[in-house]
Amino acid sequence: MKPLLGTLYLLGMLVPGGLGYDRSQAQHRQEVVDKTATPWSSLETYPYNRYHPMGEIYQWMSLIREKYPEVVTQHFLGMTYETRPMYYLKISQPSNNPKKIIWMDCGIHAREWIAPAFCQWFVREILQNYQDNSRIRRLLKNLDFYVLPVLNIDGYIYTWTTDRLWRKSRSSHNNGTCFGTDLNRNFNVSWCSIGASKNCSDSTFCGTEPVSEPETKAVSSFIESKKEDILCFLTIHSYGQLILMPYGYTRNKPSNYKELIQVGQKAANALKAKHGTNYRVGSSIDILYATSGSSRDWARDIGIPFSYTFELRDNGTHGFVLPEAQIQATCEETMAAVLSILDDVYEKYGYSNSAGKVTSTTMVLSLLMSFRSLF
Amino acid sequence: INSKKECQVDLEFTTEHYNPEEGEERLGKCSAQVFFKNEKPRPTINVTCMRFMEKSKRQQEDYLLYKHMKQLKDPLDVISIPDSHGHIDPSLRPIWDLAFLGSSYVMWEKTTQFLHYYMAQLSSVKQWKTDEDAIDFDYTVLLHEFSTQEIIPCRIHLVWHPSKPLKVKYHCQGPQAPEEASGIEGSAAAPTMGLTNY
Numbered sequence: 054m055k056p057l058l059g060t061l062y063l064l065g066m067l068v069p070g071g072l073g074y075d076r077s078q079a080q081h082r083q084e085v086v087d088k089t090a091t092p093w094s095s096l097e098t099y100p101y102n103r104y105h106p107m108g109e110i111y112q113w114m115s116l117i118r119e120k121y122p123e124v125v126t127q128h129f130l131g132m133t134y135e136t137r138p139m140y141y142l143k144i145s146q147p148s149n150n151p152k153k154i155i156w157m158d159c160g161i162h163a164r165e166w167i168a169p170a171f172c173q174w175f176v177r178e179i180l181q182n183y184q185d186n187s188r189i190r191r192l193l194k195n196l197d198f199y200v201l202p203v204l205n206i207d208g209y210i211y212t213w214t215t216d217r218l219w220r221k222s223r224s225s226h227n228n229g230t231c232f233g234t235d236l237n238r239n240f241n242v243s244w245c246s247i248g249a250s251k252n253c254s255d256s257t258f259c260g261t262e263p264v265s266e267p268e269t270k271a272v273s274s275f276i277e278s279k280k281e282d283i284l285c286f287l288t289i290h291s292y293g294q295l296i297l298m299p300y301g302y303t304r305n306k307p308s309n310y311k312e313l314i315q316v317g318q319k320a321a322n323a324l325k326a327k328h329g330t331n332y333r334v335g336s337s338i339d340i341l342y343a344t345s346g347s348s349r350d351w352a353r354d355i356g357i358p359f360s361y362t363f364e365l366r367d368n369g370t371h372g373f374v375l376p377e378a379q380i381q382a383t384c385e386e387t388m389a390a391v392l393s394i395l396d397d398v399y400e401k402y403g404y405s406n407s408a409g410k411v412t413s414t415t416m417v418l419s420l421l422m423s424f425r426s427l428f
Numbered sequence: 429i430n431s432k433k434e435c436q437v438d439l440e441f442t443t444e445h446y447n448p449e450e451g452e453e454r455l456g457k458c459s460a461q462v463f464f465k466n467e468k469p470r471p472t473i474n475v476t477c478m479r480f481m482e483k484s485k486r487q488q489e490d491y492l493l494y495k496h497m498k499q500l501k502d503p504l505d506v507i508s509i510p511d512s513h514g515h516i517d518p519s520l521r522p523i524w525d526l527a528f529l530g531s532s533y534v535m536w537e538k539t540t541q542f543l544h545y546y547m548a549q550l551s552s553v554k555q556w557k558t559d560e561d562a563i564d565f566d567y568t569v570l571l572h573e574f575s576t577q578e579i580i581p582c583r584i585h586l587v588w589h590p591s592k593p594l595k596v597k598y599h600c601q602g603p604q605a606p607e608e609a610s611g612i613e614g615s616a617a618a619p620t621m622g623l624t625n626y
Contacts, residue, residue: 104513217512218548218570218579235577256577342575369546372572376514 096120101174102380104166107137107210110202113173114140121180123147124193131271134224135207139271144179144198153402154282155395158201158272159289161236161348163208163219164373167365167383168289172202174384175391192395195402196284205236205268218373222266226253234260237288238344239269240351243302248344259346276352285359285398286352287391292372293341293364294332296321296390299353301337301344307353310336316397317361320390327386330366337362359398363387435464435541464541471539490590496522497563500555509550523553523565530586531569533596538571548572548579562589571600 093099096116105113118127124146130139145152159172179198183189203209207223221233231253238249241263245251249259264270276283298313300306307313317334324332333340337347341364344350353360366375366383375383439460458477465472500523509524510516516524527550535545553567565586570579582600 213512217508218572220577256579371510371514372546372548374510374512374514374549376510376516379514 106213133207137206141201146193152197153284155285156199157287158204160203163212165291167291167375169203234266238346240346242351243345246345283357286357289363291365295364296334297337297362299350320393323393324386324390437462469540494590534598544574546572
């Protein structure tokens with residue numbers, strides 16, 4: 054299986070560039086070749102406070118799973134439009150008890166570079182600390198983390214080679230005259246009803262039909278297959294400093310709205326405590342704008358109770374082009390917010406009961422032992 | 429106020445030195461009323477501020493900026509400020525500041541209660557000299573409109589001399605009909621402010 058994936062990966066990287074029409078394609082190929090010679094020697098020196106091109110992120114994933122084989126596995130999700138492999142990392146503490154799932158994806162919009170940076174940071178934090186940090190250890194007892202560091206791989210690469218401010222995927226439409234679907238308008242929830250465009254030249258183009266894009270299909274099918282076990286769906290974007298809950302397509306509120314606000318607000322407070330950054334919390338249609346076909350709304354409507362969109366730093370000063378100097382602080386504060394949400398999710402699903410069970414079993418055993426000693 | 433046709437936003441904010449030094453306290457405390465009418469751009473703005481920098485100090489700072497700009501390599505031909513990774517070379521920072529100021533005028537001209545703009549990136553800058561010794565900038569700014577998520581390139585021509593108001597001429601592209609206009613910063617309802625107090 055592995056060698057096949059490796060071949061697919063190479064093909065995926067080279068085929069689009071290999072057609073070699075114009076300067077940007079040639080540049081892309083060169084970029085890929087240059088980047089595969091790692092500027093850093095090992096995971097220990099991987100700079101989490103810098104932005105990384107896709108080639109480096111693929112390599113980082115391999116290094117992570119090689120370093121932490123007891124808890125990390127890498128899984129194939131599907132292929133992008135330009136035939137690149139999409140991988141997610143599963144972080145799971147082996148145990149006998151069944152686990153619930155936390156899903157996090159980053160980079161559904163290509164230009165939001167701080168998002169993939171955060172996904173990598175998150176993975177590093179969990180893996181570096183799960184053994185000696187009781188909070189993280191506790192979470193991993195009953196929860197598995199599934200992290201997709203870059204959802205819109207083709208678009209992300211395009212922002213490195215050609216257009217830093219590109220947002221959509223790179224699918225071809227209208228006989229190659231028009232490119233890209235807004236993947237976050239392509240999910241099957243009130244598709245293209247509001248806040249999205251049917252015009253393929255627009256940035257919010259919803260696609261030719263719901264889930265028309267391979268990237269959307271890959272994520273949807275997977276989440277759908279695991280939906281009974283997914284407690285929390287987090288999708289990371291920038292910018293705006295917001296924690297958004299459903300919905301974008303209607304002013305109606307989800308059934309657990311009060312709880313979502315409470316958990317969201319607590320997360321924003323935890324975030325602010327780190328570096329003073331202000332985040333606003335609310336439903337997408339109220340504090341941002343109307344949208345349809347978003348992954349967050351779709352996740353909520355198939356039954357995943359906690360579904361949030363994070364819009365990270367900043368507030369417009371740099372926007373999408375957030376300076377690398379801010380990566381660390383942004384990731385630290387966002388980590389605090391995400392852990393706060395995970396703690397709440399963990400509490401809600403009654404995992405503190407398992408402690409009670411252990412105590413009563415111990416009691417019975419000690420009683421039995423003491424009876425035995427009487428005879 | 430008829431909420432469909434008109435919209436008023438009341439703001440309270442403090443200003444600070446554009447390049448603040450460590451521990452420098454915030455400057456003026458301001459309140460503003462922004463009035464949008466009939467979904468049209470160019471909202472009316474009434475601003476009042478207290479406790480600003482002294483006029484003479486403002487002028488001094490403006491003149492320092494002017495001198496710095498004059499000293500820059502001529503002709504200046506730069507691509508992308510900031511670069512893809514968000515870096516702005518400190519020597520080029522005043523260019524970004526000035527471009528930001530010029531762009532703010534363009535953004536004001538386009539802003540409605542439904543359309544909000546941010547300056548995403550400067551994508552090319554050319555500096556020319558004029559006879560009156562003013563700073564003369566020709567640049568392309570990429571504006572990000574929030575509700576449509578579109579990137580709109582605008583060519584802006586900016587002429588500045590510290591003792592006179594900023595002159596801005598621009599031409600924006602985009603899916604909408606390209607617009608072209610010019611104006612003088614400070615001639616609208618907002619009072620003229622020194623560059624450093626922006």
